[in-house]
Amino acid sequence: MVTETPKRRFRVPSRLVLQEWLEGYLFASPFIIGFLAFVAYPMIYSIWLSFQRWNLLGDPQFIGFANIIKMFTAERANLSLYNSAYYTVFAVPLQLILAFVLALALTQKIKFRDVYRSGFYLPIIVPLVAWSVVWQRVLHPEFGILNNALSWVGIPPQPWLFDPQLAKPAFVFMSLWMIGRMMVIFIAGLGNIPPTLMEAASLDGASAWKRLWHVTIPLMSPLIFFNAVMGIINSFQSFIPAKIMTDGGPENSTLFAVLNIYNEGFKFFNMGYAAALAWEFFIIVMLFTVVQFYMSKRWVYYED
């Protein structure tokens, strides 16, 4: 008697299963096609493009690694990365703190909480173009309301968007108005903390401050982490305010990474170089995110 080792036999899937496969593809086809045509193909094409010099007049010219070398050595390219990093490093922690503090405040038993929540969320939905145009004038050295308000406390008028030292801090300051999204997430998260936990802590004699540090924040750490990651990704990609308010100036101090790529591609028509810069940017952002995920294992407290 021969014992057959059970082989995995390929069975032709039944008609029903095939039917479901077909429907699956069909229904998902917009995404599949869209991804291939508008995401995968462009990304691969732009890899090829990185090795060309092309200004849309005439044909692309193969130039080997020249764009890559330029991207690592050109002062402007590295400056743009520095500017974006500077902005992100200052803006995101400040935003996190402000959003968290506001969320804490708005989960206390004060009245009209919804009004406050809506109010703090409002700047996010104002079109950023309009918001930037207004802020350009808020920061106006002579006729802007920021300098006007500062003068009430004796601070002399500052040339915010015209001083290379002040321009980035001005942008960081402006970014604090965009905490609505983070705040809403924090509020939701705070609402999920079981009140029994807080009561137990206070019965144990913990002061409000200690409760905050040892109970609230650890419990909120996944959301803090999430907001941090999203905040970093968004800040790094900031484009509209710099484009509208300063166009990268003064003296390239607000030339952020995406603006630089835009300029190279659509102002100077160095298409190949812009493609290379975009890939560099993409890789940096991806690395950042991966690193953050690893670091999160240290300090993010998950409930398992």
Added chain:
Amino acid sequence: MTTANTTMQQTVTMAERKSRRKMLERIWLVVLQVLMTIFLISFLVPALWMISSSLKASTEVFAHPIVWIPATPQWQNYARVFEVLPFATFAWNSFLVVLFAVAGTIFSCILVGYSFARLRWPGRDLFFGVLIATLMLPEVIVLVPRFIIFRNLGWIDTLLPLTVPFWFATTPWTPLYVFLMRQFFKGIPMELEEAALIDGASRIRTLIQIILPLSKPVIATVTVFAMLQHYTDFMNPLIYVSSLEHWTLALGIAGLNADESFKASWELVFAAGTFMTIPVIILFIFAQRYFVQGITMTGFGGR
């Protein structure tokens, strides 16, 4: 000195402490309320300044000391905005973009979301992973090559690049909505569809007649968010549209701000900005809970 006396003393001091704490709490809440109000008002000052300055006379713009509230509201500033640049055309273009892009988004996200949620097919999980990956994809990586592709198609300086890709659930933004739909659909009990399928209904019938009516919350949320994002988008119109007759409102405001003749007319620039913001505020007032819902569902929200 009986133990009864000491216990009573202790109860009294405990009661004192409790009422003192309650009073402190109340004072603290009042202080907090005041602080929040002050903070909220200062927070909204730029927006309020935009609205109030839109009604200024041109002489009040560069006045010393700075005019916070105009003497008489110049409502004609809004009419003037439409004269200096064809803002009516811009508004129409914005409307068209939002209409077609959001329609495409809803269409493709429902279909694709359903496929990921309910149908089993080889490669599904792979593509779902791809979908998640594209959520994190920076828009900038596809900017240059897409421009070249659309140029080859002859779509530059039309509204097509701003609408057609979204019928294919493609970045930016739409993969997130696919994800939302999928999560939501997964939460619907399967029995309803199974019953219908057994009765001989086609997939698409079950989708339309059973799933969709139950999905109003998620569809509403996606619609609201997509409308906001397409309406306020600036970078894509900037890249793809050049002629004045195809500008959207976002380009109109930027154009007004950059134009030598008009950028000094702050009252006009602010009027244009307010004009563009009003529809969004209205949407926000009516659809507020979808905004909040959307954020808490996903963590993304608005930008």
Added chain:
Amino acid sequence: MTDKKSTLSRRQFLILSGQGALALAVLAGCGQAAQPAEEAPAEEPAAESGGEQAEPAAAPVELEFLAWGDPADIEAWDKLSSLYMERNPNVTVKVTSVADPNNNFYPKLQTAVAGGTPPAVSSFQGWEWQIYADNGVLAPIDDYIDRDSFTAPYPEGIKSIEDSTARNGKRYLIPLQLGTMVMFYAKNHFDEAGVPYPTEDWTMEEFLDIAQKLTDTSGDFKKFGMQANGSWFRDIHWIRSTGKQEFDEIVDPKKALFNQPEIVDMLQLMAYDVYHTLKIAPTPADMEAGANAIETGNVAMKYEGAWFFGRLNSPELREEGKQIEFDVLLMPQGADPERPHRGWAEGVALPQSEKVEAAWEFAHFMGSEEGDKIYAETTGRIPNSLDLVESFWIPTIQERFGVQNGQAFIEAFKRSEVDVVGGVPRSKMWSEIVKPVGYDPMLGGSATAAEVLPKVDEELQKVLDEYWASQ
């Protein structure tokens, strides 16, 4: 009961095939770098041989005109094309105007040319068309000029017109406007300070002296003697007034020569000192979002062109009592005894196509005395021949804008030379190098001319060398 599950419903099939077709179209389009020209419209091109097509039986022609999109221009294109189409019923002129705020005019033209569908007629500034001519994109028009005796816009002896319209012995541009810039001065500043108006023979020293006298930034309402332009193109006037030029040749430059002592001194003055040491001009910070400018009444003198009239004084402004009374005069005398001013022509050129002859007829109409009068009247720009300027334009601007010394424009134009043409487009030189490396630090006060101009030369030389090596 039919087994519905085994067949694709018709609807699903349509969805699939529709998307598939679209996907194929997308992928097919990607592979080609340029699409072949769209099938030519069904009309026959007008006969190539000479001779007028006056009969209404002439073949229908559609001309696409890619036009400059300033609001005043748009109105002019409307009038001109309607009038032309009335007289030539077989011709349809389709005007596409592109507004410049997004710097999109030339990219759009580039796209159309690269895609094989160039317009029949395109607007051009006098220094931007050369690269297209060099690439064989534009049709030379010498034969048409001779045939139709269209000589008015091309007077002998004015170098700026030569360089703006012709290249390598062939003519390409049909001018619709002349351009030059002179000194504008707001009379009230002089009146209030008791300073006499400047006269034709004034010098640089006198200019700076007047500017200082008219500067007073102590009060709430700041007054400045001059408004510096803060850009290389406009400062070219000051550079050339030293007798030197910033390139070896201004037509097809091969060497960058910013770093000469005279130029260094001049740019140090005009791009740095006037802001930061002498403080006679509002800084970019002062002028943000349109504040502290000559048109807001804060500045006494500015180097500007004819397009600027309406910003200071116009019938509309006079109605509201908001006008600023001003006049113009030649720029002060510098080291160069010739006292060259900047000059150029702007107009239209004809991309190569089968419709060149018909395109020429339309462009010729626009540049003719009749057409150009309409253009100049509608846009306020300087007409394309000095006769028209004298006979028609000067009286007009006197009446409309209060300009008494319009003659200054003629004088300036007679002495004019172009900025720089050919080879690398000047817009590229400016936005990629001269502005970020040279002007931004100087305007910001963080570096002097002596520090930045050597770097400007170095970077520019690289770009120039790269360009000429690939020719």
